[in-house]
Amino acid sequence: MPRLAAPALAHMPSFVAALKEGYRRDSLRAEDPGAIAQIEREPQWFLRQVNTPPAHVVLPDGTLGERVLETQLWYVEGDEFLGSVSVRHTLNELLERWGGHIGYAVRPSAQGCGYASTMLAGMLDHVRANLPLDRVMLTVNLKNPASIRVIEKNGGVLIDEVDHPWVEGDRGRRYWIAL
Numbered sequence: 001m002p003r004l005a006a007p008a009l010a011h012m013p014s015f016v017a018a019l020k021e022g023y024r025r026d027s028l029r030a031e032d033p034g035a036i037a038q039i040e041r042e043p044q045w046f047l048r049q050v051n052t053p054p055a056h057v058v059l060p061d062g063t064l065g066e067r068v069l070e071t072q073l074w075y076v077e078g079d080e081f082l083g084s085v086s087v088r089h090t091l092n093e094l095l096e097r098w099g100g101h102i103g104y105a106v107r108p109s110a111q112g113c114g115y116a117s118t119m120l121a122g123m124l125d126h127v128r129a130n131l132p133l134d135r136v137m138l139t140v141n142l143k144n145p146a147s148i149r150v151i152e153k154n155g156g157v158l159i160d161e162v163d164h165p166w167v168e169g170d171r172g173r174r175y176w177i178a179l
Contacts, residue, residue: 002082002115004073004122007050011074012043014081018107025084025105059094061166068092073126075106075119082110085119087127091137098165098172100137101127104150116150124154128179135179141172151175 039046057067072086083106140147156175164170
């Protein structure tokens with residue numbers, strides 16, 4: 001039975017396979033073959049980056065920003081990587097506008113199985129048990145009706161619709177989920 005787990009070396013071959021089939025860790029930037037090859041060559045380095053991320057992050061506009069503390073969990077069955085879900089422990093001004101507390105992604109070959117709903121529900125339980133938050137924000141692109149359903153199924157209450165800060169013409173929804 002699938003479960004949420006800390007990213008681990010045992011999952012890395014399947015994670016790399018997911019990247020090669022089109023799984024994207026970032027909805028704005030696709031994985032390039034060079035990055036995938038480096039992850040495959042240096043899985044322990046990659047896991048250090050995931051489990052103990054650097055203090056700064058390159059933003060989609062190319063600028064360097066301070067990274068918000070984040071916990072990432074992988075959704076796995078045995079050694080098979082199915083998807084990932086992460087929670088940012090706080091929000092900065094940018095994440096309040098777009099990004100929110102929680103993000104999730106399912107590898108292409110595992111989509112349509114209900115995993116995103118289960119992953120989000122599991123992360124909400126994790127947040128309740130481990131973080132001093134009474135609600136979390138999630139954002140979703142209007143072009144992603146499946147993710148809108150996942151958020152609403154997990155108790156998401158629509159706040160508003162906003163313009164995407166980096167993609168001209170894109171709009172999204174912001175939701176709160178009470179914990």
